[in-house]
Amino acid sequence: MSTYAQKRGFGAVLWDYLTTVDHKKIAILYLIAGGFFFLVGGLEAMFIRIQLIRPDNNFVSAGAFNEIITMHGTTMIFLAAMPLLFAFMNAVVPLQIGARDVAFPFVNALGFWLFFFGGLFLNLSWFLDNAPDAGWTSYASLATHSKGHGIDFYVLGLQISGFGTLMAGINFLVTIINMRAPGMTYMRMPLFTWSTFVASALILFAFPPLTVGLTLMMFDRMFGANFFDVANGGNTVIWEHLFWIFGHPEVYILVLPAFGIFSEIFSIFSRKRLFGYSSMVFATVLIGFLGFMVWAHHMFTTGLGPVANAIFAVATMAIAVPTGIKIFNWLFTMWGGSIKFTTPMYWAVAFIPSFVMGGVTGIMLASAAQDYQYHDTYFVVAHFHYVIVGGVVFALIAGTHLWWPKMFGTMLNETMGKITFWLFFIGFHLTFFIQHFLGLMGMPRRIFTFLPNQGLETGNLVSSIGAFFMAAGVIVMLYNIVATQVRNERIGNDPWEDGRTLEWSISSPAPFYNFKQLPLVRGLDALWLEKMEGKKGMMPAEPLGDIHMPNSSFVPVVMSFGFFVAAFGALYRPDGYAWALPVLIIGLLISFGAMIFRSVKDDHGFHIHKEDLIDKNDKGVEA
Amino acid sequence: MQTEEKLTFETWPALPEKATLEGKNKFLGFWLFLGGETVLFASLFATYLALKDKVPDDTHHLAAEIFDLPLTFVATMLLLTSSLTSVYAMYHMKNFAFNKMMLWLGVTVALGLGFLGLEIYEFNHYVHEYGHTFTSSAFGSAFYSLVGFHGAHVVFGLVWITTLMIRNAKRGLSLYNAPKFYLASLYWHFIDVVWVFIFTVVYLMGMVG
Amino acid sequence: MANQNLNSGNPRIDLAYRKRKSKEEMRYQIISFSMMLFLTFIAFAAVGMGSFSSWFTIPLILLLAAVQVVFQLYYFMHMSHKGHEAPALFLYTGLLIGLITILAFMTIIWW
Amino acid sequence: MKRLAKWRLFPLLSAVALILSGCGEPYLSALRPAGEVAERQYWLMKLSTGIMVVVILVVTIIFLIVLFKFRRKHDGEIPKQVEGNHTMEIIWTVIPIVLLLILAVPTVAETFHLADVKPMDKKNKDGTRDALVVNVRASLYWWEFEYPDQKIVTSQELVVPTDEKVYFNLKGSDVKHSFWIPAAGGKMDTNTDTLNKMWLVFDSKKAEEAGDLFYGKCAELCGPSHAFMDFKVKALPRAEFDKWVASMQDVKEPVKAETADAQAGQEIFNKSCIGCHAVTPANTTPEAARKGPNLTNFGDRTRVAGILEHDEENLKNWIKDPEKYKPGNLMSGAYGELEPEQLDQLAAYLMGLKVQD
Numbered sequence A: 001m002s003t004y005a006q007k008r009g010f011g012a013v014l015w016d017y018l019t020t021v022d023h024k025k026i027a028i029l030y031l032i033a034g035g036f037f038f039l040v041g042g043l044e045a046m047f048i049r050i051q052l053i054r055p056d057n058n059f060v061s062a063g064a065f066n067e068i069i070t071m072h073g074t075t076m077i078f079l080a081a082m083p084l085l086f087a088f089m090n091a092v093v094p095l096q097i098g099a100r101d102v103a104f105p106f107v108n109a110l111g112f113w114l115f116f117f118g119g120l121f122l123n124l125s126w127f128l129d130n131a132p133d134a135g136w137t138s139y140a141s142l143a144t145h146s147k148g149h150g151i152d153f154y155v156l157g158l159q160i161s162g163f164g165t166l167m168a169g170i171n172f173l174v175t176i177i178n179m180r181a182p183g184m185t186y187m188r189m190p191l192f193t194w195s196t197f198v199a200s201a202l203i204l205f206a207f208p209p210l211t212v213g214l215t216l217m218m219f220d221r222m223f224g225a226n227f228f229d230v231a232n233g234g235n236t237v238i239w240e241h242l243f244w245i246f247g248h249p250e251v252y253i254l255v256l257p258a259f260g261i262f263s264e265i266f267s268i269f270s271r272k273r274l275f276g277y278s279s280m281v282f283a284t285v286l287i288g289f290l291g292f293m294v295w296a297h298h299m300f301t302t303g304l305g306p307v308a309n310a311i312f313a314v315a316t317m318a319i320a321v322p323t324g325i326k327i328f329n330w331l332f333t334m335w336g337g338s339i340k341f342t343t344p345m346y347w348a349v350a351f352i353p354s355f356v357m358g359g360v361t362g363i364m365l366a367s368a369a370q371d372y373q374y375h376d377t378y379f380v381v382a383h384f385h386y387v388i389v390g391g392v393v394f395a396l397i398a399g400t401h402l403w404w405p406k407m408f409g410t411m412l413n414e415t416m417g418k419i420t421f422w423l424f425f426i427g428f429h430l431t432f433f434i435q436h437f438l439g440l441m442g443m444p445r446r447i448f449t450f451l452p453n454q455g456l457e458t459g460n461l462v463s464s465i466g467a468f469f470m471a472a473g474v475i476v477m478l479y480n481i482v483a484t485q486v487r488n489e490r491i492g493n494d495p496w497e498d499g500r501t502l503e504w505s506i507s508s509p510a511p512f513y514n515f516k517q518l519p520l521v522r523g524l525d526a527l528w529l530e531k532m533e534g535k536k537g538m539m540p541a542e543p544l545g546d547i548h549m550p551n552s553s554f555v556p557v558v559m560s561f562g563f564f565v566a567a568f569g570a571l572y573r574p575d576g577y578a579w580a581l582p583v584l585i586i587g588l589l590i591s592f593g594a595m596i597f598r599s600v601k602d603d604h605g606f607h608i609h610k611e612d613l614i615d616k617n618d619k620g621v622e623a
Numbered sequence B: 001m002q003t004e005e006k007l008t009f010e011t012w013p014a015l016p017e018k019a020t021l022e023g024k025n026k027f028l029g030f031w032l033f034l035g036g037e038t039v040l041f042a043s044l045f046a047t048y049l050a051l052k053d054k055v056p057d058d059t060h061h062l063a064a065e066i067f068d069l070p071l072t073f074v075a076t077m078l079l080l081t082s083s084l085t086s087v088y089a090m091y092h093m094k095n096f097a098f099n100k101m102m103l104w105l106g107v108t109v110a111l112g113l114g115f116l117g118l119e120i121y122e123f124n125h126y127v128h129e130y131g132h133t134f135t136s137s138a139f140g141s142a143f144y145s146l147v148g149f150h151g152a153h154v155v156f157g158l159v160w161i162t163t164l165m166i167r168n169a170k171r172g173l174s175l176y177n178a179p180k181f182y183l184a185s186l187y188w189h190f191i192d193v194v195w196v197f198i199f200t201v202v203y204l205m206g207m208v209g
Numbered sequence C: 001m002a003n004q005n006l007n008s009g010n011p012r013i014d015l016a017y018r019k020r021k022s023k024e025e026m027r028y029q030i031i032s033f034s035m036m037l038f039l040t041f042i043a044f045a046a047v048g049m050g051s052f053s054s055w056f057t058i059p060l061i062l063l064l065a066a067v068q069v070v071f072q073l074y075y076f077m078h079m080s081h082k083g084h085e086a087p088a089l090f091l092y093t094g095l096l097i098g099l100i101t102i103l104a105f106m107t108i109i110w111w
Numbered sequence D: 001m002k003r004l005a006k007w008r009l010f011p012l013l014s015a016v017a018l019i020l021s022g023c024g025e026p027y028l029s030a031l032r033p034a035g036e037v038a039e040r041q042y043w044l045m046k047l048s049t050g051i052m053v054v055v056i057l058v059v060t061i062i063f064l065i066v067l068f069k070f071r072r073k074h075d076g077e078i079p080k081q082v083e084g085n086h087t088m089e090i091i092w093t094v095i096p097i098v099l100l101l102i103l104a105v106p107t108v109a110e111t112f113h114l115a116d117v118k119p120m121d122k123k124n125k126d127g128t129r130d131a132l133v134v135n136v137r138a139s140l141y142w143w144e145f146e147y148p149d150q151k152i153v154t155s156q157e158l159v160v161p162t163d164e165k166v167y168f169n170l171k172g173s174d175v176k177h178s179f180w181i182p183a184a185g186g187k188m189d190t191n192t193d194t195l196n197k198m199w200l201v202f203d204s205k206k207a208e209e210a211g212d213l214f215y216g217k218c219a220e221l222c223g224p225s226h227a228f229m230d231f232k233v234k235a236l237p238r239a240e241f242d243k244w245v246a247s248m249q250d251v252k253e254p255v256k257a258e259t260a261d262a263q264a265g266q267e268i269f270n271k272s273c274i275g276c277h278a279v280t281p282a283n284t285t286p287e288a289a290r291k292g293p294n295l296t297n298f299g300d301r302t303r304v305a306g307i308l309e310h311d312e313e314n315l316k317n318w319i320k321d322p323e324k325y326k327p328g329n330l331m332s333g334a335y336g337e338l339e340p341e342q343l344d345q346l347a348a349y350l351m352g353l354k355v356q357d
């Protein structure tokens, strides 16, 4: 497909991607957009670290600093980490379960475009007004107090992209439940698929509280409601609850798929099946479930009372148990294995100590009585960067190297991959380890500068130097990507040679219908089983037949664009601009018009005929 | 089965909404969506319960003073009955009786409209009689958000069912539109489920005090 | 209820069987509808008479609502049918999470 | 992987270096506890750090063995495909549970202990309390401390007696802030909705080490100048504290300006500043009317605006352009431009506002 695409003009390719409903292309869209936002968020992180490199620095102003940290957190979580995970879910999950596509290809595209326009809207705040400045948590009293439109951008942008995320979640759930290939029972699903499943369930239940919270905030700020207005009977703690009922599951939405990626890598590069597969599945589900019972550990100092604090403290600690099960299962997957140190494996291996460091500080935070000291200090910043960067970002980079060949048909350079690794890994520990101590020594988080002679100079300097190492690592990786694509050496089905799951049984990149014939799955690590029996690929589960494919559609872009337009109207309406209300209405009309167009126009898709499939076979396309 | 197939009374499957892969997917996806909606409404209920009767001063009316039992009762009856009529519609859908299905869907829409009319009257009444508005107090904001959100679901459900009816009026039943009708009716039931909690938690409990 | 893909091979038998089954099911629907009406009556009456203490009324009407919703879910929305395992799992998980939310909002917001 | 091991040592080494350098400043660091609350929390930190070090060690040892022992030797090797091992899985389920219990029990106990503020409600017959209670009110970038039983109000500098429990009522007047004196103990939010309560103890010996002055911070993002929302805590022996209270209570009228300059300053103050800043401690106006910090004992303070060295130069700079020092503060633009001479006079007046000698 992509060789074919390259022969066409830029316009045609662009149109192809704007209208695509193919999960593999949507994956690439997510990868590009998420990667872009990761660079933006990383740049913001660099600004933070430059500002804090020495006391009394004035690289950025106080107000701008608050905008930068808010946008850094928001961008990284909502617009970088999650979409990048969606990129791999889209690229890999349908292949891993032996499906021709996701359950709702159209909705898949819609989800992406909603995320994209929501993210765009949020980031336009930099240019149109001021950016949100109340932290990524946007606590009510400060957020309702905040002047300008920053918070409005936050509320509307996240609302739009949140709908996209919710759709993606439902889509993956249905795909995994309904579209598995013959023989692919639940307990034969690869762990990345399992973790996608659980993370999607978390999305399904965690995003509605965020939707409600954002709606209430929007009503308060734009329509005069009183949810958080204490003078009129409102209560700001409601926001804290709603945000964290979403926010805590959110961190597991991020880390579970990361765990899934590492599970694949450990198994592939140790040439061993995952140790304790069923307890891994069980632990994943349990983490997901417990994730909903612990949100108030972010609110220990809010004053919920000792009973609530104690309950939530103990509940939070319980999560260490299933997580520990996973850590030890990974270690024992490698134990007795035949470990090959490729770039993905470097990241996976480095993940273990890094994440455990972050996890155990999480348990310290969970101990309510000590959290009174840690809360809102750099100790917390250190904790969550250890788990997020050491867990999620490591996984994203590892996944990029692991699945790049499957997505693009060419392999990233291993040497440069390892250079990236060392720079980033060293920088990471340099930046964040010392922050534990900064926090304990009395440095609150979210301060735009610190005063000299409070013992905080050295730590901050070290931390900032580390950030430059990370940036260097990222730049090497960018170079690697560009150089690899330019070289474009084609590779075969199973470039790592030790692939175990179905995605490695078809060409790289996969043909647009994925599987000519659905494969017959005979056990866990289906491809590995066949390989061990000396076969080259999977046995088909069905005779060659016509394949039903969905039509491309431009409607998702239009529909998302409508909401994007409407959001501007909603945002500027309270200022009394005459054009605001019409813009709001026009935007909504575009969206609902597109919706009605979609539902009135029948879309039956098309068929690839058997003959054409045989044709391709004969020409020996790919592999 | 393929969606394009022309079917007859004899070949119409037992579960037309799930006869195709698309139908199965839609069916499941929609149920999952309802699972999410449950959390959404629960969050709104929680907010309402936290802010119930929270008003800035005692010139504002409280729940016990404004709610009206007969009005709520009539509204409840309308919505409950519309739930039954949409069951009838699905019964006929399964029996490939297109016209009867359309008839009962029509009745459902009419009942839904009646409910909506009552709700509009009710809100209007609160605003003018008691000065109980969306912006008058936290209680007001929470009340109108919860009940209004449900009302918005009713509106959406009505538009959905009506669009389906118009679009398919001339085409009859097929495996392509059967899942759509089925989902719309599921949605309509779900609206009723939510209403059961609204009349209990908001109105009845509000009147008890 | 067994109104499932019955494939005896003979469409006529199938059809007759299915029709009978549907009829039967329809009877259950009517029964559940009348139950729902009845429960609603009790709930409104309990509040309308106003002669009970709220410690009695509130649990009562909540219970009635719960029962009524079970009727909706299992008969009107066919959750009693086969093939609803995943829907039930997700609906109840949602419900559980929702209830925890409500519990929290009623206990640790106005402390 | 030798290089990996070496690099993993680096953060460890830097940690050790830090610990040796004294874990921060005695007036600011949570690692140098200066009172019962902080000590209890420090004890929990040590306990949990101990547990965590054990966990990390176990993981690291297995990790290192794996990395060195099981690298691929030759290309063709296919290891045995092990499914799992129940005994081992039980072990690594049970041991963490035990470790967590060891942490959970004291956590719960301490959580309840630290929340015990019953003495606040214990009133004697005459309505006074034995416990010292301070009402803390946080406003955009400054702190107000009201001693309800002593009937005095002060701001920016909390004065407390050492070696006894001091109880706090906490609230925020505009947005949410958080009240934190790291050396003395953990923080608690000052909500806008409801009152929070907590207690702290200030150890006399530790106070001495810290020069009798602890640093307090706002620990909840509250706007541009959140970083500058500092306050100071003077911890005095009980007798001296009583003396301070008495001398504060003595101020019934604003402290008289002595020099001519200061008198001129007082006039300006009464014209431009008194609308927000009170200069008597028995501040009976409602909270909403107390728009700026109470300045009764301004001359005794150690910082201007909570952050600047306490001298006239800084004071004048501050008054001239508060925005420059605390962006977004509510004093900016609340009064007209002042001539250099007026600034001198105001500074002279304010610096003379002393209740102690």
Ligand code: HEA
Binding pocket: A137, A251, A252, A254, A255, A297, A298, A316, A317, A319, A320, A321, A323, A324, A325, A327, A355, A356, A358, A359, A360, A361, A362, A363, A365, A366, A367, A371, A374, A375, A376, A380, A383, A384, A387, A388, A391, A392, D052, D055, D059, D095, D096, D097, D099, D100
């Ligand atoms: C990917 C993201 C991620 C992950 C996985 C986690 C995982 C955990 N987090 Fe973290 N957390 C965040 C992201 C994440 N967190 C973020 C972003 C914030 C800040 C938000 C903000 O305020 O802006 C935060 C804040 C935060 C707080 C609030 C702090 C405060 O503000 O005061 C707490 C408190 O309990 C906490 C606890 C935990 C715990 C117990 C885990 C556990 O899941 C960890 C479990 C793992 C292990 C324990 C290691 C492996 C286990 C073993 C080897 C077994 C043996 C172990 C023991 C016996 C201890 N986190």
Ligand code: HEA
Binding pocket: A038, A039, A041, A042, A043, A045, A046, A048, A049, A069, A070, A072, A073, A074, A076, A077, A081, A134, A135, A136, A137, A381, A385, A388, A389, A392, A393, A431, A445, A446, A447, A448, A467, A470, A471, A472, A474, A475
């Ligand atoms: C997925 C989540 C995620 C990720 C990956 C990161 C990554 C990083 N974060 Fe992030 N951070 C958060 C989530 C995340 N953070 C959140 C939620 C907060 C809380 C916000 C709040 O308080 O509200 C926070 C807060 C936060 C703070 C505290 C701010 C404060 O409280 O005042 C700091 C300070 O050091 C920091 C630093 C960093 C650094 C150095 C990285 C590095 O790992 C970044 C590495 C990446 C790069 C270095 C990329 C550089 C790219 C280039 C140089 C490219 C050049 C450009 C082009 C080619 C176009 N972060």
Ligand SMILES: [Cu+2]
Binding pocket: A247, A248, A251, A294, A295, A297, A298
């Ligand atoms: Cu959390």
